[in-house]
Amino acid sequence: MDRIVVAGGRRLLGTVDVSGSKNASLALMAAALLGEGETVLRNVPRLRDVDGMLQILSALGAHAGFDPHDPHTVRILADPVDTPEAPYELVRKMRASFMVLGPLVARFGHGKVSEPGGCAIGVRPVDQHLKGLEALGAKTELSRGYVECRADRLRGARVVFDVSTVNGTQNVMMAASLAEGESVLENAAREPEVVELAEFLVRMGARIEGAGTGRIVVEGVPRLRGIEHRVAGDRIEAGTLAAAAVATRGDVLVRGVDPRAMEATLAKLRETGAAIDAADDSFRVRAFEAPRAVDVVTAPYPGFATDMQSQLMAVLTLAQGSSVVTETVFENRFMHVPELLRLGAEIAVAGRSAHVRGVERLSGAPVMATDLRASAGLIVAALAAEGETCVSRVYHIDRGYERIEEKLRGLGASIRREA
Numbered sequence: 001m002d003r004i005v006v007a008g009g010r011r012l013l014g015t016v017d018v019s020g021s022k023n024a025s026l027a028l029m030a031a032a033l034l035g036e037g038e039t040v041l042r043n044v045p046r047l048r049d050v051d052g053m054l055q056i057l058s059a060l061g062a063h064a065g066f067d068p069h070d071p072h073t074v075r076i077l078a079d080p081v082d083t084p085e086a087p088y089e090l091v092r093k094m095r096a097s098f099m100v101l102g103p104l105v106a107r108f109g110h111g112k113v114s115e116p117g118g119c120a121i122g123v124r125p126v127d128q129h130l131k132g133l134e135a136l137g138a139k140t141e142l143s144r145g146y147v148e149c150r151a152d153r154l155r156g157a158r159v160v161f162d163v164s165t166v167n168g169t170q171n172v173m174m175a176a177s178l179a180e181g182e183s184v185l186e187n188a189a190r191e192p193e194v195v196e197l198a199e200f201l202v203r204m205g206a207r208i209e210g211a212g213t214g215r216i217v218v219e220g221v222p223r224l225r226g227i228e229h230r231v232a233g234d235r236i237e238a239g240t241l242a243a244a245a246v247a248t249r250g251d252v253l254v255r256g257v258d259p260r261a262m263e264a265t266l267a268k269l270r271e272t273g274a275a276i277d278a279a280d281d282s283f284r285v286r287a288f289e290a291p292r293a294v295d296v297v298t299a300p301y302p303g304f305a306t307d308m309q310s311q312l313m314a315v316l317t318l319a320q321g322s323s324v325v326t327e328t329v330f331e332n333r334f335m336h337v338p339e340l341l342r343l344g345a346e347i348a349v350a351g352r353s354a355h356v357r358g359v360e361r362l363s364g365a366p367v368m369a370t371d372l373r374a375s376a377g378l379i380v381a382a383l384a385a386e387g388e389t390c391v392s393r394v395y396h397i398d399r400g401y402e403r404i405e406e407k408l409r410g411l412g413a414s415i416r417r418e419a
């Protein structure tokens, strides 16, 4: 089982290019099921989760894989889909696979996907996905851990989400694109990945307005066609690299991402005292002294991203003063706390809030990754800690970060992967 070893205490300096967005890529790959003809996605990151989605698409009968001549291009042909069933052993490893259900029932009239089940950070139900698909006329049946949806032709409807759900909004928006008539999605998620998916669908021939607001209007069309698309840079990877620069009092130019898609993250890091200069598809982040303590509450976009919570907490463990980190999106997203304590952090969790008292320094120690973003937070802390930190179970990191140790080494970090 791979582990990453970091000799901390070195300032990160230089330029780093972020990979394409994991979460945008997963939704766009599901959307490819809707298109007649080939879909080509460029700037797709080489991640375990992307491989998982490719396996799901192939299991459905689609031709899906990385282009042999370009390591970051994915080609998908959904026309051959003949088995609209996504099996448990694949879905449980990559819950975003549930997003194939909407496209399957919309285009092929039938989809059967394993319930994704919970994960380390929470129960993560899919009731809102099903509420939306049923509103569009899908007949759903739950049996033996699978959700089966059927519909001769979906019909446009009004869907009011009870909670802001990113993949739920994406799943229903994809299904509505081929439904007959108009659909209105109220209380829709506003994340940049929802906007990118809507723009992608429109270029496939869909008619969608309002993506990025809480109200999305979709006028169904009879068919969609495959297109080419370059995936946007990953705003969470970019935020993670920015947090690492601040934690190590570095000076880093992060390229290949739109800073406007991560304003809450950059604003919060500025509050800690970092200097951040944004350009069109890059930003420079500099820190000169220990960060100031700040309070943060995670929230759906445009609020502070829950996916950035552990990385910011790692920064705040070294702040001058005490911070309160409140997690409102998922119910169990503080599993990085016990591991940060092993590095000498002072954190007390009370319900949905973690009280972080800044310390002068962290000291390296063996720690264990528990989930994707918790492990990212541990890497940020390890880069700032004095001495050596060994992060085990790094397969969690490989789900969402492409070659993270190479990127950090390119910024001067002393970091290596050990089998």
Ligand code: EPZ
Pocket: 022, 023, 024, 026, 096, 122, 123, 124, 125, 126, 127, 128, 129, 130, 163, 164, 165, 166, 167, 168, 189, 193, 306, 307, 329, 330, 331, 372, 373, 400
């Ligand atoms: C997406 O997950 C992201 N994953 C997550 O990133 C991210 O943390 C999350 O959005 C929030 O930003 C992908 O896009 C693949 P939600 P998603 O539905 O859509 C509740 C990462 O690290 N909910 O927005 O599954 C749910 O329990 C991953 O890259 C329902 O109650 O998240 C949660 O409390 C982790 N019923 C809240 O909504 C539903 O039907 C937000 O979840 C769906 C969700």
